Amino acid sequence: MTAHRILDWSPAAIVFDCDGTLMDTERHWQDARNRVFREFGLKPPAGFAERAKGVHYTECGSLMAEATGKPDLTDDMTHSLLQHFTALVAADPVTMPGAAALVRLAARHLPLAVASNCPLDMVESSLDRAGLLGHFGHIVVAGDTLRPKPHPDVYAAAADLCGVRPQDALAVEDSVTGIDSARSAGLRVLGAGPRPAGRGADRVDLWVSTLGDPELMAWANTRIAMAGPPHE
Template identity: 65%
Template sequence: MAARSHSLLGWSPEAVVFDCDGTLMDSERHWQDARNRAFRDFGLLPPPGFAERAKGVHYIDCGRLMAEETNKPELADDLTAALLDHFRSLVAEDPVTMPGAAEFVRLLSGRLPLAVASNCPEEVVEESLGRAGLRRHFLHVVVPTGAQETARAGDDPAGSTEGRQVVRPKPWPDVYATAAQLCGVRPESALAVEDSMAGVESARRAGLRVLGVGPVPSGEDADRTDLWVTALHAEEVLTWARDRLPDPVPRGGGHG
């Protein structure tokens, strides 16, 4: 385990907001496979190091990046469509949770509000969590709004266009800020659980504290989180949840 400090383990959040891909669901490998298949569809080769640069990037931005880095800007829309089609097929065939993710979610469920903040399309998140049996534990799923609205919002710090509030993708703070609001808590009272640096930046910019999970990043990236663990079944994290969070309160109904 690597950590900037252990202060997180002495703190009790009022809500927890999870990333989906690579945090709850073992789908980063699906994105990688989908990118490779999309490149092959158009007779292109992935640029060196592209997988790392694409991690955590919204799929529309990823399709654009794929086109730019292969000097085929005219293929941006086609690559984006192929990428999403391949990814959805792969997820449907093999919906697998990350190590410890299901156990951690079930441990937190009923103790405090839980939400998901993802760069994926909403139907993909809903289907993935549903297949994994986890959807019922989350009160809210927050994803970016339509690509055209997001693009028109541009650098507007308010994240609005033509008087309408939009939700921009990570690394913008919108998905995490919106999730905390829907959970009824201030951002500084919520914890984000993330595996990518784009997601960490999003959560930090929104004001949440951050638990990083997965392979420890190189350099100073891990220091941008409050704590970094290699998996959500790390004993330190499970003990913290049992000891620091309220006792679970059963709630009726829920999502399927």
């Protein structure tokens, strides 16, 4: 990793992933997947949780159906997955450790955006319930014209909407899928949370266990604060 590319640098904008980075929703996705498997009388394959992390929910539904030898159930499993996840998030919208404090500090000085593989209404409602939605100028999600992560589309679009070059923006991510997306778009990458297995996480510039990491917050209170008020 090249921590100095973060800690010795002041970004012009920050683009956050949502699930597992801002919101503690990866456990909801895992619970939703398990509920779907049980609903259809299927057993999750070994290691499936790590394989599915950060994947767009439509692709996840397809993976679930294919991994259990039931490709004909793809549409039904995908629909059920989103229904279960929506209910779980509505009942328990919790932010990841340190996320709210970092967002509120950064929003005073930089344009902020979210780049997510989740549906727009899901991202907006979870951030709104957590009191964070108003801090973001732009919410960018995969859709008709933007391919989902690991493609670079959502991060490239978010940087553009923030009015900065990708290389001047920082991505904050928790999954290899998201890291690959941000890197392909040209952003520097901060990884946060449990470090994924394998070598995929090696593409980040700095990894912290939480967004409340003391060194990270010290950086935020100096380097981010140097930027002044956010521009449009």
